[in-house]
Structure formats: structure tokens, C-alpha cells
Amino acid sequence: MTEVSVTKDAIPPGADDLVVLKNVNKHFGALHVLQDIDLTIARGEVVVVIGPSGSGKSTLCRAVNRLETIDSGDISIDGKPLPQEGKELARLRADVGMVFQSFNLFAHKTVLENVTLGQIKVRKTGKAEAEKKARALLDRVGVASQADKYPAQLSGGQQQRVAIARALAMDPKVMLFDEPTSALDPEMINEVLEVMQQLARDGMTMVVVTHEMGFARSAANRVVFMADGRIVEEATPDQFFSNPRSDRAKDFLSKIL
């Protein structure tokens, strides 16, 4: 059977695996928030994670850069298991860029300083080189002229683009986005999605939790649908949106589309 008009091809299994979760379980007290999660993300792949509120999407992202511990299972990045603590953990975090719903910029640092800080402290890059790279990245996300301002002087869309530049400054192997446009005024959503689209086209490995189905359709290689702490369905965007298999996914799509 041939697929019709798939924008991006699904990446075949066994390709160059970058992020691997095996049988991951996590509880918050009695709540089994991640249940037997098996997920492999190939280098260069863009995976969009969708699902109802409370299904465990944020916890999944947070587990991948170890902002949350897991109870059992294995997570590895580029063949290396997630370290428990210390310098190794700091390095791992630098390999995994994270962009949150709330922009999380350092309020008392300028835009430029926000993008140089990690480079200088974690990557041990010299100040001049860090600033050069920061300015190039700020230019890439379209906020070069804001370099000397403080976050509060920027719009939400600009702040989120700075947050993306800050994450990219660490040369991450994978970028995680947790509902990056959910806190934005509607007119600013597209300017952030366009930066993410460009990143995807440039070959960045990305895990994106979002309700922006247009983005999922055009940028994702794969859609992962979560409900109640489980991965219920995985498919290409075309398959998922035109022919969801599970009742949970059908129900979810009927509410958001």
C-alpha cells in the first residue's frame, strides 16, 4: 500500500538512534505517570508528542534531561546512559536543549548574557567567542537587535526565540520543546513555530510537545500520542491525522481539530 502526500518520510527503525527510552516507569505517589514507555528517536528525527493534559508529556521530557528521576527502565542519549549527578549530568544537560512553555530566561541578565552564560560556564568557551556565537544565533532566530535588552522588555514571542537561541548555544544533540507556544498571544505563535520549522529543516533532532497540529503535519516525521502515562499510538502525521487507530486518539482529535 502506498501512502499519499507524506510531507516528511518516516525514519526506518534501526537508523542512527540518538535518544532511547526502554521500559521507563515513573510514579508520583500512587499516580503511575509514565507506564512502560519505549521510545527511540533517531538522529535528525522530529517527533511530535501530543495527548490530553495530564497524560505525562512534560514528565517524559523532563525525564529525558533528568529534571525528573525515573523509577525503572533505561534512558540513553547517543549511546550513553543518563548519568545520576555531578559533572557528567551537567554535560548531559548541555547535550539536551530544553525550551519550556514559560520562557525561563534569566530576568536580571541581558538577552546576550542569557545566550552566553551556559557557553562560558558549562562549555568553557571564552567570552568573545561566546558573544560572537550568541549574536549569530540571535540573528538566526530574528532578535539580533534585542541583544542588549532585558527579557521583560521583549514580547513573549521574542523571549521564546531567545530561549531557543540559548538552548542552541550549547550545541545540543537534541532539542526538547514542551508546549513552547502555549503561553504566547496568538499573533506570536507563528514567529516561534517558523524558527522551529527552520531548525527541523536544518536537521536538528527534536521532540516537540505541542497542540499545534499544523506544525505536526508539516515538520514531524512521527507523531506519538500519549494518554494516561502510556504511548497509545505512533504514526506518521498523515496516518495519525487521517486515520487514528485508537478510540483515545479519535476522541482527542475530535476535540481539538
Ligand code: ADP
Ligand atoms: P502533561 O504534560 O501531559 O499535561 P504531566 O507530565 O505534566 O502531563 O503530568 C502528568 C501527571 O502527573 C498529572 O496528573 C500531574 O498532575 C502529575 N504530576 C506532574 N508533576 C508532578 C509532581 N511533581 N508531583 C506530583 N504529581 C505530578
Ligand code: MG
Ligand atoms: Mg505538560
